[in-house]
Structures are given as C-alpha cells and as structure tokens.
Amino acid sequence: MVTMLDVSREAGVSSATVSRVLTGSAEVDPKTRMLVLAAVEKLGYRPNLVARGLRRQASQVIALIITDIENPFYTAVCRGVEDSARLAGYSVILCNADRDIEKEREYLRVVEDQNASGIIISPASAHRTDISNLVARGLPVIAVDMALAAATGSVLVDNKDAGALATNHLIGKGCTRIACITGPAENSTAADRVEGYRRAIAEAGIQEEPKLVIYANYLEDGGYKATRRLLGLKTRPDGLFVTNNRMAVGALRALQEMGVSIPDDINIIGFDELPWALELHPYLSLVRQPAYRIGQEAARLLIACIRKEEPVKHVILDAELVARDRRPLAKARKKPAKATIT
Amino acid sequence: MVTMLDVSREAGVSSATVSRVLTGSAEVDPKTRMLVLAAVEKLGYRPNLVARGLRRQASQVIALIITDIENPFYTAVCRGVEDSARLAGYSVILCNADRDIEKEREYLRVVEDQNASGIIISPASAHRTDISNLVARGLPVIAVDMALAAATGSVLVDNKDAGALATNHLIGKGCTRIACITGPAENSTAADRVEGYRRAIAEAGIQEEPKLVIYANYLEDGGYKATRRLLGLKTRPDGLFVTNNRMAVGALRALQEMGVSIPDDINIIGFDELPWALELHPYLSLVRQPAYRIGQEAARLLIACIRKEEPVKHVILDAELVARDRRPLAKARKKPAKATIT
DNA sequence: TTGTAGGCGTTATCAC
DNA sequence: GTGATAACGCCTACAA
Numbered sequence: 001m002v003t004m005l006d007v008s009r010e011a012g013v014s015s016a017t018v019s020r021v022l023t024g025s026a027e028v029d030p031k032t033r034m035l036v037l038a039a040v041e042k043l044g045y046r047p048n049l050v051a052r053g054l055r056r057q058a059s060q061v062i063a064l065i066i067t068d069i070e071n072p073f074y075t076a077v078c079r080g081v082e083d084s085a086r087l088a089g090y091s092v093i094l095c096n097a098d099r100d101i102e103k104e105r106e107y108l109r110v111v112e113d114q115n116a117s118g119i120i121i122s123p124a125s126a127h128r129t130d131i132s133n134l135v136a137r138g139l140p141v142i143a144v145d146m147a148l149a150a151a152t153g154s155v156l157v158d159n160k161d162a163g164a165l166a167t168n169h170l171i172g173k174g175c176t177r178i179a180c181i182t183g184p185a186e187n188s189t190a191a192d193r194v195e196g197y198r199r200a201i202a203e204a205g206i207q208e209e210p211k212l213v214i215y216a217n218y219l220e221d222g223g224y225k226a227t228r229r230l231l232g233l234k235t236r237p238d239g240l241f242v243t244n245n246r247m248a249v250g251a252l253r254a255l256q257e258m259g260v261s262i263p264d265d266i267n268i269i270g271f272d273e274l275p276w277a278l279e280l281h282p283y284l285s286l287v288r289q290p291a292y293r294i295g296q297e298a299a300r301l302l303i304a305c306i307r308k309e310e311p312v313k314h315v316i317l318d319a320e321l322v323a324r325d326r327r328p329l330a331k332a333r334k335k336p337a338k339a340t341i342t
Numbered sequence: 343m344v345t346m347l348d349v350s351r352e353a354g355v356s357s358a359t360v361s362r363v364l365t366g367s368a369e370v371d372p373k374t375r376m377l378v379l380a381a382v383e384k385l386g387y388r389p390n391l392v393a394r395g396l397r398r399q400a401s402q403v404i405a406l407i408i409t410d411i412e413n414p415f416y417t418a419v420c421r422g423v424e425d426s427a428r429l430a431g432y433s434v435i436l437c438n439a440d441r442d443i444e445k446e447r448e449y450l451r452v453v454e455d456q457n458a459s460g461i462i463i464s465p466a467s468a469h470r471t472d473i474s475n476l477v478a479r480g481l482p483v484i485a486v487d488m489a490l491a492a493a494t495g496s497v498l499v500d501n502k503d504a505g506a507l508a509t510n511h512l513i514g515k516g517c518t519r520i521a522c523i524t525g526p527a528e529n530s531t532a533a534d535r536v537e538g539y540r541r542a543i544a545e546a547g548i549q550e551e552p553k554l555v556i557y558a559n560y561l562e563d564g565g566y567k568a569t570r571r572l573l574g575l576k577t578r579p580d581g582l583f584v585t586n587n588r589m590a591v592g593a594l595r596a597l598q599e600m601g602v603s604i605p606d607d608i609n610i611i612g613f614d615e616l617p618w619a620l621e622l623h624p625y626l627s628l629v630r631q632p633a634y635r636i637g638q639e640a641a642r643l644l645i646a647c648i649r650k651e652e653p654v655k656h657v658i659l660d661a662e663l664v665a666r667d668r669r670p671l672a673k674a675r676k677k678p679a680k681a682t683i684t
Numbered sequence: 685t686t687g688t689a690g691g692c693g694t695t696a697t698c699a700c
Numbered sequence: 701g702t703g704a705t706a707a708c709g710c711c712t713a714c715a716a
Contacts, residue, residue, distance in 0.1 A: 001479075003709055014687045019711055026712095029685055049455045050395045051709035054692050059392070061456070069420055070617065075411050082438055091452050094436035096424055110433050113391045114403070137343075220617075252622055275412065276591050276616050280598065280623060345693055356703045361695055371701060393693035396708050 002043045010039035022047060053115055061091045062302060063111040065104060065121040067145065068218075069096040071246055073272040073291050074122065077144060080295020081120055088303045090117070099218070101128050108134065118302045120295075123148050126188035140305035142298045146189045152305055153313035155298045157289050159189050162319035163196020166241050166269045166287045169321055171204045173267045175239030179212040181226040181251065182243040190215070193243040193271065212237055216247060223247025227254035238266055245272040245286075252281060263325075285323045293317060344385045352381035364389060395457055403433045404644060405453040407446060407463040409487065410560075411438040413588055415614040415633050416464065419486060422637020423462055430645045432459070441560070443470050450476065460644045462637075465490050468530035482647035484640045488531045494647055495655035497640040499631050501531050504661035505538020508583050508611045508629045511663055513546045515609045517581025521554040523568040523593065524585040532557070535585040535613065554579055558589060565589025569596035580608055587614040587628075594623060605667075627665045635659060 004022075008015040013032055020026045021036040028036075039045070053059040064081050066074040082092050093116065097104035104124045111119060112134060122145035123129035131141045131150050143151040170178050180197045183190030194213060201208060211233065216222030223242055227250065230237055242248040248270035252262075260266055262283040270286040297315055304310030346364075350357040355374055362368045363378040370378075381387070395401040406423050408416040420436060427434050435458065439446035446466045453461060454476060464487035465471035473483045473492050485493040512520050522539045525532030536555060543550060553575060558564030565584055569592065572579055584590040590612035597604060604610055604625040612628040639657055646652030 001709090004711095005709080015710080016688080016712080017686060020686090023711080027685070032685080046451070046455055048396075048457070048709050050392055050401070050457045051692090052711075053392045054390075054396050054694090054708090055710045055712090057692070069417050070414065072412065075417065078411055079438065086448075091435065091456065092437075093433065095434075096421065106428075109388070113388055114433065115390070115392045249617075249622065256622065276414075276588075280591065280594055343693090346695095347693080357693090358695080358703060358705095359701085362702085365695080367695080369701065374701080390693050393708090394695075396692090396710090397694045397696085399708070 001048070002045045003048070004045070006043055007036065007039045007045045010043060011035040057115070058117050058306075059115050060089055061093055061114070061116050062299070062306075063093045063095065063107075063114075063116040063119045065095045065097050065107050065111070065119065067097060067099055067122045067124060068246075069094075069098075071244075071272075072275050073245060073289065074145075076273070076291035077122070077295035077298075080292040080297075081299045082295075084296040084299035085303065088299070090299075090303060097124055099124055101125055104129060112137075112139070118142070118306045120144060120298045120302055121148070121151075122146060125186060127186075140302055142302045142305070144294050144298050146187070153301050153310075153315075155294050155301060155315045155317065157294075157317050157319045159192035160196040160199065162271070162287050162289070163193035163241070163243065164200040165196070165319065165321055166193075166243075166271065167197045167200035168204075169269050169285060169287075169323060170239035170241060170267050171200065171206075173239065173263070175237075175267050176206060177209070177212065177235065177237045178206070178239035178241060179214070179230045179237035180241045180243065181214050181216055181223055181230075181247055183216065183218040183247075185215045187218075190218070190243055197241055218244045218247060220246050220250040220253075223250030224254045225250070227251040228258070231255075231258055231260065236266070240266055240268045241271075242268065243271045245270060245274045248274060248284065248286070252284065283324060285321070287319050288322050289319050290317050343390075344387045345390070346387070348385055349378065349381045349387045352385060353377040399457070400459050400648075401457050402431060403435055403456065403458050404641070404648075405435045405437065405449075405456075405458040405461045407437045407439050407449050407453070407461065409439060409441055409464045409466060410588075411436075411440075413586075413614075414617050415587060415631065416487075418615070418633035419464070419637040419640075422634040422639075423641045424637075426638040426641035427645070430641070432641075432645060439466055441466055443467055446471060454479075454481070460484070460648045462486060462640045462644055463490070463493075464488060467528060469528075482644055484644045484647070486636050486640045488529070495643050495652075495657075497636050497643060497657045497659065499636075499659050499661045501534035502538040502541065504613070504629050504631070505535035505583070505585070506542040507538070507661065507663055508535075508585075508613065509539045509542035510546075511611050511627060511629075511665060512581035512583060512609050513542065513548075515581065515605070517579075517609050518548060519551070519554065519577065519579045520548070520581035520583060521556070521572045521579035522583045522585065523556050523558055523565055523572075523589055525558065525560040525589075527557045529560075532560070532585060539583055560586045560589060562588050562592040562595075565592030566596045567592070569593040570600070573597075573600055573602065578602075578608070582608055582610045583613075584610065585613045587612060587616045590616060590626065590628070594626065625666060627663070629661050630664050631661050632659050 004015045004018050008018045018036050020028050021033050068074055085092050095107040101124045118140040120142045135150050140152040143154040182194045214226040216226045242251050346357045346360050350360045360378050362370050363375050410416055424434050437449040443466045460482040462484045477492050482494040485496040524536045556568040558568045584593050
C-alpha cells in the first residue's frame with residue numbers, strides 16, 4: 001500500500017503538505033502543488049478512507065436502511081439515494097431490514113459502529129423504531145416512506161391525501177361499495193392511507209362498512225387472501241383500493257382466479273409501481289409515489305444536514321394518480337411532482 | 343463517545359486487557375474478565391470499527407457490486423449475500439453498477455479505498471471488468487452471474503446447459519422454428535445462453551436460422567422491439583426463448599399487443615424470476631437460477647477466502663426448469679439445487 | 685508557505 | 701496474566 005508518506009518523500013515535501021494539496025485545506029505554492037500531484041500520479045496513491053475517517057471522525061459513508069429490497073418501490077428509492085449521494089462524493093451502505101424490527105435495530109447499531117455520517121431509513125415502525133441515541137449523538141437521520149418523530153428530517157408523501165386520491169378515482173368510476181386492503185394496523189403509513197380512504201368515501205356520502213377494510217401484511221399472499229375474503233361477501237365490492245404494490249399482485253391473482261373481470265365487475269386501484277406486472281396488466285390504475293425523487297431528495301437533505309447547511313428539513317412530495325383505462329402502457333401523465341416544504 | 347480507555351479506567355485495568363477480553367485474543371484471568379465485561383456493560387461501550395479497521399488493516403465489511411438493482415434476480419442474490427454475511431458478522435456495502443463499466447470501475451475503487459475485506463461482483467463485462475489490482479493486493483473477489491478470469495472464486499450456473507434446457511423445453515412442446523432473444527453480444531453470459539440454444543436445436547436436427555437470434559439489451563424495451571421484429575418475419579417463429587427476465591416482460595407485451603396467443607400461436611420460455619408478472623401470467627415457463635442460494639454461497643465462499651480457510655473456490659449451481667402450462671402459479675417443482683464443486 | 689508533532693481508537697509486541 | 705508502548709494512515713494545531 002502506498003501511503004502519504006511515500007508520496008511526500010517522492011515529492012520531497014512533508015506529508016502535511018501532501019495532505020494540504022489533496023484536501024485543499026490550505027494554500028500551497030503552485031510549484032509544490034505540481035510536485036505533489038506528480039508524485040501522487042506516479043505512485044498511484046489514493047487516500048486511505050479508513051484512516052481519514054478515524055482522524056476526521058466522519059466517514060464519507062451514509063447508510064440506507066430500507067424495508068423490503070424485493071419491493072420495487074424501495075429499489076427505486078435506493079437508486080435515487082445512490083445517484084444523489086454519489087454525486088456528492090458519498091458512498092452508500094444499503095441494509096435491508098425486511099420489516100423486522102430486530103434486524104433493523106441491529107443494522108442501526110452496525111451503522112453507528114461503522115461511523116456512518118448519516119442515515120436514511122424507511123422505518124419498520126413509527127413508534128418502535130428507535131433512533132434517539134443516534135440523533136442524540138448528532139447523527140442526522142432522514143426518514144422516508146414513514147414519519148419518525150425523532151428524525152432530523154423527512155421526505156414523505158401525504159399518505160392521507162394519497163389514499164383519498166386513490167379512493168376518489170374509484171368513486172369517479174361510479175363505485176359505491178369500495179373495499180380497502182391495507183398494511184398492518186400498527187403501520188402508520190398503512191393507517192394514513194386508510195384514513196384518506198375513509199375521508200373520501202365520507203365526503204362522497206358513502207356509508208362506511210367495516211367489513212370492507214382489511215388489514216394485511218403488505219405482501220402478495222396478504223393481498224390474495226384479503227381479496228378472496230372480500231369476494232366471499234354476500235354483496236361483493238365494486239371497487240378495491242389496495243394500498244401497496246405487492247398486495248396488488250395478490251389481489252389481481254385472486255380476481256383472475258375467481259374469474260372476476262376488471263373493470264366490468266370491479267374497479268381496482270393500487271399503490272406504487274409494479275414495473276413488471278404493470279406492463280402486462282391493462283386495467284390496474286394506481287397512485288404513485290415519486291420513489292426515485294424521494295431517494296434523491298432524502299440524500300440531498302441528509303448530506304446538507306451532515307454539512308450543517310440546510311434550513312429545510314421536512315419535504316412533502318406529491319403522489320400522482322396514474323389512471324389506466326384501456327391500453328396497457330398508456331403513457332402515464334408526466335405531471336412533475338411538486339414539493340411542499342416546511 | 344465512550345472509548346476503550348474509559349472502560350479500562352472503569353475496570354481498573356489497562357486498555358490492552360480490555361482489548362484482550364473483547365477480542366478473545368489471549369487468556370485473561372476470569373476475575374479481570376468479569377470486571378471488564380461489567381465496565382463495558384455499565385458504560386454501554388461498543389468498539390469503534392473504524393479504528394479497529396485501521397489497526398487490523400481489515401474491516402468486517404464486504405462489498406457487493408451488482409448489475410441492476412431493479413432486476414429481481416439481483417435483489418434475490420442480495421438477500422442471499424446479506425443474510426449469509428450477517429450470520430458471519432460481516433456488513434455489506436451494496437453498489438449498483440447499472441451495467442455501466444465506468445460506474446463499476448468507480449465503485450471498485452471506492453470499495454478498495456474503504457478497505458472492504460472482500461468483494462462479490464456480478465461483472466458488467468467478462469473482459470472489460472478489471473479486478474487485477476484488487477486480486478494482486480490480496481483482496482478476494484467472488485464472481486457471480488458472469489465468470490471473470492481473474493476472480494478468486496465464483497458461483498455460477500452453467501449458462502450453456504441452462505440455455506439448452508430452455509430450448510429443449512420448447513422443442514418438447516413441438517416447436518420447430520425457435521427464436522432466441524439474448525443480451526448484448528459482448529456479454530459472455532448472454533452468449534453462453536445462446537450457445538446452449540444452438541446446441542439444443544442442432545441436436546434436435548433443426549436448421550439454425552440467423553434471423554431468429556437477436557441480441558438486445560437485457561431490458562424491457564429490448565425484448566419488446568426484438569419480439570416485434572420477430573413477429574414481422576414472413577414466417578413467424580413458433581417458439582421463443584428470452585434469456586432474461588426483464589426482456590421477457592417486453593416480449594410478453596409485444597405478443598399481447600399483436601394479439602399473438604400463448605401457447606396457441608407461440609410457446610415462450612423466459613430466464614429467471616419475474617416475481618410480479620409471473621403470478622399474473624399463466625403461460626410463461628422459465629429457467630430459473632437459484633438466485634438466493636447463489637448469493638448465500640458467494641458470501642460463504644468469500645468469507646472463507648477472507649479467513650483463508652477454503653479449498654473450494656468455484657461452485658456451479660443448477661438452474662431449474664419451471665414449466666407452466668395452464669394455471670397461474672402452478673406449484674413449481676421444488677427440486678433442490680445440486681452443487682457441482684471444483 | 686511549509687514542517688513538526690500529536691492524536692483519532694484500536695491492537696500487537698514486548699517486557700514484566 | 702497484565703501493562704506500557706508503538707504503530708495503523710491521516711489531518712491539523714502550532715511553530716518556523
């Protein structure tokens with residue numbers, strides 16, 4: 001390994017000068033500078049980031065803890081984070097907590113021990129995810145997907161509005177018995193989407209039916225079982241709002257199996273992209289979070305916090321309605337997501 | 343931050359002893375040991391991994407560089423790697439190279455600078471991905487998905503066999519004009535799958551038609567365009583082998599749009615899972631790589647190499663045929679993947 | 685502008 | 701079995 005000392009000897013200067021040239025932390029005589037750069041070039045020197053991290057007490061690494069790496073929503077968030085972080089010279093440690101609060105806790109510890117400069121997290125739980133000691137230590141934490149009281153900042157959509165948006169789409173289609181399949185009851189995001197649903201049907205003067213709201217697990221099988229249950233009711237729903245993408249797949253499969261036709265027998269709206277299924281399934285409308293932008297924004301915000309230069313800490317992005325009627329792959333409206341800032 | 347020095351003072355011993363207790367690197371008097379552990383507990387001390395990494399010249403971090411984070415095959419590999427690494431006490435830095443050789447090169451550099459203990463990579467290119475200096479430095483590199491001559495080890499499937507397996511499935515269905523849509527020509531994995539295809543049709547006594555083999559980009563639009571081209575031929579193919587999952591989506595969409603019925607007008611077989619689309623599409627058979635196991639195995643192998651305790655360096659896993667005829671979600675045969683070891 | 689020296693928190697070597 | 705002490709490679713006062 002070639003160290004700064006090697007470079008300094010090669011250039012005939014002290015290692016302090018090499019450091020100054022490389023970090024730009026102080027003025028250096030242009031001639032010396034050239035000497036140093038030549039030596040760096042010649043020896044192929046690259047700074048040891050571990051040593052630098054130890055010395056500076058700050059790495060150039062941020063951690064991204066996501067809920068479900070097999071969910072395309074989160075992978076899109078990842079891409080946004082990574083692209084944005086990379087531009088700013090940060091590396092990303094990605095951790096997949098798998099909706100498991102224990103695994104998440106473990107990752108939070110590891111990430112702290114690795115001296116990450118900051119954390120972006122889609123929390124497993126709004127009240128059980130504990131980041132208080134990280135924040136206390138001054139580590140910035142940005143929450144995405146789900147609000148977290150203790151977080152330094154957040155990039156979220158208004159899930160209540162999004163839930164209402166979805167529901168109103170069904171109402172606009174003439175549905176009057178609208179069911180809703182949402183995530184675990186203790187999941188605040190899932191709860192918000194249902195609340196939006198309730199608001200929308202109330203505003204439309206539709207009587208709420210408790211049986212039509214089912215709390216499931218945000219996975220395919222949960223959506224599948226919930227849909228079968230709904231189809232087993234004496235009076236079937238004529239509209240269905242599924243609050244996450246993986247459950248929507250399960251729902252579609254159940255409908256397919258039972259020979260229920262979309263949109264003739266039932267209208268359905270999902271939540272978030274299903275890159276694969278979507279292209280093949282003509283009638284699935286959905287409300288879409290700007291996943292990539294959420295990631296980008298979160299990284300931008302985090303890095304600003306790390307550099308202590310950001311007044312804006314909480315960003316709300318708009319979810320958009322993607323209404324699909326006939327053709328598969330109808331071009332989605334390209335409404336640029338607006339940002340609300342607080 | 344509480345350091346080892348704090349602990350040593352609390353316990354009334356030297357920091358060297360604390361280190362010995364924590365790492366188990368030498369015998370320590372049971373009583374002292376207890377004292378130290380009590381102090382650790384009391385102060386909530388946790389070792390600083392950066393300092394440890396600097397001193398030991400080895401982190402507990404492995405890097406995983408994948409080709410396409412939006413491809414469910416690679417996310418499944420990720421899960422395998424992560425689960426396996428975590429069990430062994432390693433953290434994972436995930437990098438998404440996006441099939442971009444430059445981005446990949448940059449990540450390889452970063453990862454080296456961060457002093458990762460080892461690397462698992464699905465290379466962007468068999469001959470342009472350059473890991474020689476890493477290997478020269480003694481960093482173990484495990485290749486997955488695509489062979490890499492310089493790699494320390496690898497976990498792969500035999501793509502030629504897998505290509506033949508897929509093609510034979512179509513032949514068994516009675517297809518006689520079988521087309522193949524594969525990845526970029528310079529991609530060795532794509533080339534291998536085509537070679538398997540060629541072998542299979544030759545063995546079946548079918549005359550090869552150059553027009554029926556199309557090299558595309560491993561993405562949806564590539565599969566889509568290639569399929570449209572194939573359907574524009576005077577004599578349409580009656581069988582189609584698509585060598586990757588994302589292109590299969592494009593192919594299915596093209597078939598759907600042009601009103602070509604599966605399996606009446608054409609038989610199709612894909613490669614690798616499409617967790618979402620698959621459930622909704624009844625007639626897509628496929629050849630599946632054991633993605634999760636590939637990841638697990640790669641991590642196991644890598645960690646063994648890091649610990650210098652592994653004679654076995656190259657693992658070949660079997661791809662399996664998932665034949666789907668009628669019902670969506672026909673239970674896939676649970677043939678346990680066999681491992682061939684060299 | 686440049687060099688010297690000390691320390692970031694840990695572990696390894698050497699004495700005792 | 702335990703304690704000083706010196707690194708690991710870098711950065712930053714401070715001094716020159």
